[in-house]
Amino acid sequence: xxxxxxxxxxxxxxxxxxxxxxxxxxxxxxxxxxxxxxxxxxxxxxxxxxxxxxxxxxxxxxxxxxxxxxxxxxxxxxxxxxxxxxxxxxxxxxxxxxxxxxxxxxxxxxxxxxxxxxxxxxxxxxxxxxxxxxxxxxxxxxxxxxxxxxxxxxxxxxxxxxxxxxxxxxxxxxxxxxxxxxxxxxxxxxxxxxxxxxxxxxxxxxxxxxxxxxxxxxxxxxxxxxxxxxxxxxxxxxxxxxxxxxxxxxxxxxxxxxxxxxxxxxxxxxxxxxxxxxxxxxxxxxxxxxxxxxxxxxxxxxxxxxxxxxxxxxxxxxxxxxxxxxxxxxxxxxxxxxxxxxxxxxxxxxxxxxxx
Amino acid sequence: xxxxxxxxxxxxxxxxxxxxxxxxxxxxxxxxxxxxxxxxxxxxxxxxxxxxxxxxxxxxxxxxxxxxxxxxxxxxxxxxxxxxxxxxxxxxxxxxxxxxxxxxxxxxxxxxxxxxxxxxxxxxxxxxxxx
Numbered sequence: 001x002x003x004x005x006x007x008x009x010x011x012x013x014x015x016x017x018x019x020x021x022x023x024x025x026x027x028x029x030x031x032x033x034x035x036x037x038x039x040x041x042x043x044x045x046x047x048x049x050x051x052x053x054x055x056x057x058x059x060x061x062x063x064x065x066x067x068x069x070x071x072x073x074x075x076x077x078x079x080x081x082x083x084x085x086x087x088x089x090x091x092x093x094x095x096x097x098x099x100x101x102x103x104x105x106x107x108x109x110x111x112x113x114x115x116x117x118x119x120x121x122x123x124x125x126x127x128x129x130x131x132x133x134x135x136x137x138x139x140x141x142x143x144x145x146x147x148x149x150x151x152x153x154x155x156x157x158x159x160x161x162x163x164x165x166x167x168x169x170x171x172x173x174x175x176x177x178x179x180x181x182x183x184x185x186x187x188x189x190x191x192x193x194x195x196x197x198x199x200x201x202x203x204x205x206x207x208x209x210x211x212x213x214x215x216x217x218x219x220x221x222x223x224x225x226x227x228x229x230x231x232x233x234x235x236x237x238x239x240x241x242x243x244x245x246x247x248x249x250x251x252x253x254x255x256x257x258x259x260x261x262x263x264x265x266x267x268x269x270x271x272x273x274x275x276x277x278x279x280x281x282x283x284x285x286x287x288x289x290x291x292x293x294x295x296x297x298x299x300x301x302x303x304x305x306x307x308x309x310x311x312x313x314x315x316x317x318x319x320x321x322x323x324x325x326x327x328x329x330x331x332x333x334x335x336x337x338x339x340x341x342x343x344x345x346x347x348x349x350x351x352x353x354x355x356x
Numbered sequence: 357x358x359x360x361x362x363x364x365x366x367x368x369x370x371x372x373x374x375x376x377x378x379x380x381x382x383x384x385x386x387x388x389x390x391x392x393x394x395x396x397x398x399x400x401x402x403x404x405x406x407x408x409x410x411x412x413x414x415x416x417x418x419x420x421x422x423x424x425x426x427x428x429x430x431x432x433x434x435x436x437x438x439x440x441x442x443x444x445x446x447x448x449x450x451x452x453x454x455x456x457x458x459x460x461x462x463x464x465x466x467x468x469x470x471x472x473x474x475x476x477x478x479x480x481x482x483x484x485x486x487x
Contacts, residue, residue, distance in 0.1 A: 016441075020441060020442040021361075021442070022442065044390050044441075046390040046392070047440075047442075052438050053438065080390070082392070082396060082435075082471045084396070084470075085393065085395050085435050085469075086433065087398070087429055087431060088431050089431040118471060122472060127472075128472040129474045130471060132471060132472060327357055327389070
C-alpha cells in the first residue's frame with residue numbers, strides 16, 4: 001500500500017463564511033482544521049493574512065507558534081492573477097511576473113512548500129475574461145521558485161483536468177530547463193459526474209424548479225452508474241412535457257451566467273485511468289466537495305475511485321479538503337462549514353484506509 | 357457573492373467637526389471570497405432615500421488613511437492596499453448637515469474586478485438607522 005504517502009489537509013477557504021462573519025479569525029480556522037484531524041492546511045493570503053500583501057516578522061513569529069500549538073503545517077499559499085488592476089489599464093506581463101515573485105516569496109516566508117499558481121488554463125482556455133499567468137510567465141518564475149524552494153502547482157479545475165493537453169505547456173519548460181519547480185494539481189471538480197445537491201439548492205434559490213433539476217441529476221447519475229457518458233441531447237425531450245419557468249429554460253439552455261458555476265451537464269467526467277497514470281506527476285490535490293449526504297458521502301464524485309487511482313498510481317502529497325458548497329447553500333441559511341469539513345476529513349480517512 | 361451582507365448596519369452615523377455635522381458614514385464588506393486591492397473596485401454607488409450620492413463627495417477610509425473615491429478609480433492607484441476579506445471599508449459622504457438621525461433607505465451597488473471571472477456587480481438595499 002502506498003496510501004501512507006498521502007496526507008490530508010484543509011484549505012481554509014472552506015471556512016470562508018466563518019471568517020467573513022467574524023465567527024472565527026485565522027487562528028480559529030487553523031484550530032478547526034487541526035480539530036478535524038488534518039495534518040496541513042492551505043491559505044489564501046489574500047483572504048486571511050491581516051496585512052496582506054505584507055507579512056511582518058511578528059506575523060511569522062506568531063505563525064510558527066501556531067504551527068507548534070496545533071501541530072499542523074502550512075502546505076500551500078494561493079497565487080492569484082489579478083490582471084485587471086485598473087479601470088483602463090491592465091498589468092503587463094512583466095508586472096504579472098513581479099506579482100508571481102511576490103507570491104513565491106510570501107510562500108517561502110510562510111514555510112509553504114507550494115503555491116497554487118492561477119494559470120491561464122485553470123478552468124480551461126477562453127473562459128477567463130483576462131489573460132491569467134501564461135506558460136511564458138510561469139517559465140520566467142521557475143528560477144525564482146527554485147531559489148525560494150517553493151513549487152508552483154497548476155490547478156486543473158473543472159471543466160479541464162490534469163490530462164488536458166493545454167496543461168502540458170506549463171510543464172515543458174521545467175523539463176527543458178531542468179528546474180522541477182512546477183507540477184500538476186488535481187482538483188476533484190474534474191470528476192463530478194452529476195450536479196451536486198448544493199447546485200440544486202442554488203438553482204432553486206435563483207428560481208428554478210426542483211423537479212426539473214432532480215430529473216436532470218437522476219439522468220446524469222443513471223448514465224454514470226451504467227458506465228455511459230451523459231448526453232444532454234438524449235434527454236432533452238424529457239423536459240418538453242414539463243412546465244418550465246423562465247429560469248428553468250435559461251438553466252437548460254446554459255444561457256444565464258449566474259448558473260455558470262452549477263452547470264455540470266456539458267462536461268465529461270475526468271478519466272480515472274488517466275488520474276492513475278498521471279499520479280506520479282501530480283504534486284498536490286484539492287479534495288473538492290459541495291455537499292455531504294446523510295451517509296457521510298460526496299454523492300456527485302466517486303471518492304473511492306478517485307482515491308484508488310491516486311493510491312495505485314503512487315501519488316504522494318497532500319489532499320486538502322476544499323468545501324465550496326458554502327456559497328451555494330448559504331443564500332438561504334447558515335452553512336455549517338466546520339461540520340462539513342469534519343465529515344469530509346472522515347470520508348477521506350476512510351478512503352485512504354480502504355484497500356479496494 | 358455575499359450580496360445581502362455587503363451593506364452593513366455597523367457604524368452608520370453622521371460625522372462631526374466642532375459640533376457641526378459635516379457628512380455621514382456607512383461601512384461595506386466585500387462581495388468576494390478574498391480581499392482585493394482597492395484599485396480593483398470598479399464601482400461604489402450609493403443611493404440614499406432615492407437620491408444618488410455624488411461620487412466627488414465620497415471618501416474611503418482604509419487602514420488609517422483616507423482616499424477620495426475618485427482617486428481609487430485612477431489607473432495609477434497602488435495595487436497593494438487591500439480591502440481585506442470580511443473587513444469593513446468605511447465610506448464617508450462629505451455633506452454639510454450630515455444625515456438626519458433616524459432611518460434612511462440606502463441602496464449600494466458594488467462592482468469589483470477579479471481575475472478569472474467577470475466583474476461582479478452586487479446590489480444591496482436596506483433601511484439603516486443612522487446615529
